[in-house]
Amino acid sequence: MRKIDIFDTTLRDGEQSPGVNLSHVEKLDIAKQLARLGVQVIEAGFAAASPGDFAAVREIARQVKGVSICSLARSVQRDIDQAYEAVKESEHPRIHVFLATSDIHMKHKLRMSRDQVLEQVESMVKYTKSLVSDVQFSAEDAGRTDIDFLCQVAEVAIRNGAKVFNVPDTVGYLTPFEYAEIFRQLRKRVSGIEHVKLSAHCHDDLGMAVINSLAAVEAGVDQVEVAVNGIGERAGNAALEEIALALETRKDYYQATTVLDLSQITRASRLVSKLTGMIVPPNKAIVGANAFAHESGIHQDGVLKEKTTYEIIRPETVGLTDNNNLVLGKHSGRHAFREKLESLGYELSEEELLVTFNKFKELCDKKKTVSDDDLIALVDDEHAHKDHEYFEIEYIHISCGNQAVPTATLRLRAIDGSAYQEAAVGNGAVDAIFRAIDRITQVPVELLQYQIHAVTGGQDALGEARVQVKHDLFIQNGRGTSTDILEASAKAYLDAVNRLIIKDLKQQIEPVGEIEPAAKERVVANG
Ligand SMILES: CC(=O)SCCNC(=O)CCNC(=O)[C@H](O)C(C)(C)COP(=O)(O)OP(=O)(O)OC[C@H]1O[C@@H](n2cnc3c(N)ncnc32)[C@H](O)[C@@H]1OP(=O)(O)O
């Protein structure tokens, strides 16, 4: 049985999804989960894109062991140098260099001739090889590249040291047969191709990213590039969970599989959804809320009699179990709490554990039973916000009713310790909250989306709010949870604004969010 390498690009192509802007801590959390899942390569980012991306890739390279850490780089020396500096401390550093090879891209975007592209591939792959041994080259828009030219590009990349040759269907244009045929041609026509790994990278513009990747597996590729929940540029990349389960469930057909720990898939999916703010549709294969639910009578009857009548995958295979042998509630202590978190895959420091335990006790006072989903929401909420929390909510008071003007009063505390209080009226309670936050933060944003849903069932369920805001041309997601949906909404909106402020502070683009002197005067001393 062939083993297919899984190259995960959630943190690079996945992060190119509009609205997604992950902090260091969040990227590290996702990278650790990908390592638990057992992927072979984590593309941790594009080091030359920003100082923030550089630092995140370097941190992942330093901390995440047992897996290859990779950075993307254009075929220019500056990008390659940055990529090298970011990944060099990894146990297995890889640099992923790319250059477009289709006529459309060469003519209009790069403004380079075929000869110039070949020269650039030669010099930049050679240069990258002088820094690291594991070099991957991608011919961007290979899907629309003339096959004779693609063969020439592959030959040059391989001759100069590429160990992996990736064939991206960058715009998700190809059909499965066409995509597989490219790999067959490369294998037949390129000298030296037997010494390198071939890789597939598909986009979902026509809904064919997964089936195209699987067609590539049939055509003999060694590596498939995927993202958790299929996130990525535009319609996204091939979904990791779909490829993994297709290969596992139909290994009889594909004669190929992965070495992933499939029981980590649900957790990876939930983590990525939470941290990116990208909601998984209920009917999504493998990780959607309905993926293992049986609604109709005939199906339920069948499953009750014999699961395999309607289930081709067991939910436990992808880690979908309610781990309830240890039921947590307000009488639980720290040992049980730690044990439960460990069983859910969290590794918290003593300090983090204490803070989260106190939050858990507060939650127990509001909620009769605390389920695994509640705990995951609580830990992710507490843990993931900490490196981009410019302002935190100290208190929130809302007054509304069918005869009253909805009014929100809020006090926020900034990271320098100063407190800011404001009140605002709005069309409704949520609108009033958002306006009060705007008055304090002074970051001009337009609300694009607002959603609220219950994390678990019951009247005392935790509510999770998600927002998407726009600031200039930049789109940002935010989320927040609480047993009170108005507080969850305030947290979600502030989360998005905090991320915009921290992003700008880190990248030193423009001092968005700087409190103007008039606002500073509204500081309430000592709360
Ligand atoms: C298919 C993909 O997913 S590719 C990866 C896409 N991801 C990203 O772009 C995210 C990160 N990107 C960025 O932060 C920025 O685009 C940067 C830092 C890389 C470059 O920023 P800028 O220098 O401002 O250039 P800008 O993005 O406007 O334009 C891209 C330039 O790179 C050139 N370029 C594009 N791809 C490549 C490549 N693979 N190798 C060399 N040059 C390239 C373009 O032709 C253009 O050059 P020009 O300025 O001479 O016209």
Ligand SMILES: CC(C)C(=O)C(=O)O
């Ligand atoms: C950089 C490359 C691999 C890419 O993401 C694409 O072409 O889609």
Ligand SMILES: [Mg+2]
């Ligand atoms: Mg891509």
